Structures are given as C-alpha cells and as structure tokens.
Amino acid sequence: MEWYERLNEYFPEHEMKHPDQLYALIEDKDVYHKEETDDYIMLYAEFPTFVFIDYLLINPETRGRGIGTKVLDQLKQKGKMILLEVEPVDREDEDTVKRVNFYRKNGFVKADRIQYRREDQDGDIFEMNIYYWSPEDDISQENIMDNMVQAVAEIHNFRSKHYYGRVLADADEVLRLKQ
Numbered sequence: 001m002e003w004y005e006r007l008n009e010y011f012p013e014h015e016m017k018h019p020d021q022l023y024a025l026i027e028d029k030d031v032y033h034k035e036e037t038d039d040y041i042m043l044y045a046e047f048p049t050f051v052f053i054d055y056l057l058i059n060p061e062t063r064g065r066g067i068g069t070k071v072l073d074q075l076k077q078k079g080k081m082i083l084l085e086v087e088p089v090d091r092e093d094e095d096t097v098k099r100v101n102f103y104r105k106n107g108f109v110k111a112d113r114i115q116y117r118r119e120d121q122d123g124d125i126f127e128m129n130i131y132y133w134s135p136e137d138d139i140s141q142e143n144i145m146d147n148m149v150q151a152v153a154e155i156h157n158f159r160s161k162h163y164y165g166r167v168l169a170d171a172d173e174v175l176r177l178k179q
Contacts, residue, residue, distance in 0.1 A: 003034070003041050010057050012087070014120035017054075017156075018163040025158055032155065039067045044075070045155050051075050052151040053084040072106050072133075079135050083147055084108070085116065085128040108133045113141040114148065115176040118169050145177050 004019045017025075022043065025032040032054075035042045039062045043055040053075070058068045075082055086103060090096045111130040119125055132144050149171040160168040 003036050006041060007043075007055055007057055011055065014118075014124075014126050015085075015087075021159060021163045025155065029154070029158060032158075035071075038062075040071055042071060045151065046078070046080075047147070047150065047154075050081040050083055050147045051078060052147070052155060053082065054155060056084070068102060069106055076107075076133065076135070081132055081134040081136075081139065081144070081147065082108075083130060083132050083144065083151060086110075086131050088127055088129055103131050106133070111141055111144045111148075113178045114145055115178055116148070116174060117176075118174050121164070141177060145175060148175055 004022060008016055026034050026043075029045070031045045031047055033044055033046065035044075039059050041055065041057045042053065045052045045054065056068070056071065058071075072082070084103070086099055087096050089100050108131040111132055114130045116128045116130055117125055118128065130144065130148055132139070152169050152171045152175065156169045157167055160166065
C-alpha cells in the first residue's frame with residue numbers, strides 16, 4: 001500500500017487510521033472512495049447530502065501548481081456541502097498555516113461554533129477544526145454538526161472496535177456545538 005505510506009509520512013500519527021481499516025473502508029463501504037494519481041491522494045466519503053474529505057495529500061513536488069484547487073473544484077461540482085478536519089494553526093508549524101490558507105483560498109469556512117476534540121491511542125487529547133464549503137449561502141452550524149456526527153459514526157468508527165479495541169470517536173463526546 002504505497003498510498004498509505006505516503007499518507008503516513010505526511011499526516012501526524014494521531015490522525016492516521018489503521019491501514020487495514022482504510023483498506024476495509026475502501027473495499028466494503030460504498031460511500032468511501034480513494035483517488036490516487038502521481039499528483040495527489042484523496043480519501044473521501046460521499047453521502048447523499050455532503051462529502052467528507054478524510055485525507056487529501058498533494059505531492060510535495062507538485063504543490064503550488066493548482067492541483068489541490070482542481071481536486072476541490074471537482075468535488076464542488078457535485079453540488080454538495082464538503083466537510084473536512086484541519087489541524088489548528090500552530091505558528092511554529094508553517095504547514096498548518098499553509099493548509100488553512102489553502103482551504104480559505106478555495107472558499108472553505110471554519111465552523112467556529114463546533115468544538116472537535118479527539119483522543120489518540122495514548123489517551124492524549126488533540127483538537128481539530130471543522131472547515132466546510134457549501135453551494136448554498138445560508139448553512140447552519142447545526143446542519144454542519146449533524147453531517148459531522150454522521151461522518152464520525154460511519155467513517156472514523158467503521159469497525160473501530162475490531163481495529164482499535166474501542167469506539168474511536170464517540171460523536172456525543174468529541175463534538176460539541178457551542179452557543
């Protein structure tokens with residue numbers, strides 16, 4: 001699984017799913033897809049009303065050439081809300097700044113009322129931000145939250161007890177809508 005190794009080299013360990021879980025998602029979950037070229041790898045789930053991008057990796061050698069924008073534009077053509085998780089900006093990690101700027105440049109907005117905190121295998125808490133793009137102007141954070149709950153339940157927790165011995169992310173515990 002060369003594609004898994006490429007993802008694993010780039011993404012923080014706590015964000016990576018078990019390789020067998022990813023393979024099972026691709027093989028057994030009709031909504032889950034993998035697109036791979038020399039320029040990018042994308043793993044995503046397409047639900048009836050939204051798309052959840054699980055991983056998007058642009059080849060470091062081809063970054064800055066508009067490939068990521070083209071990939072996102074193809075998803076936007078589906079006419080559905082697009083959701084993804086992004087690490088909070090860390091001023092000491094230039095990649096986090098570039099990532100957020102890339103998504104903002106492509107029309108994504110931070111769902112600022114949704115708090116998303118997960119636990120890694122060691123029990124350490126890490127926070128992620130939810131970003132979304134929508135073809136509709138007036139999207140409620142409640143709607144985004146409902147879609148994220150579905151993505152957590154169906155993607156992150158897919159056979160998680162088998163691969164991790166536990167539910168990876170209980171949506172009632174990891175997602176909270178702030179007033």
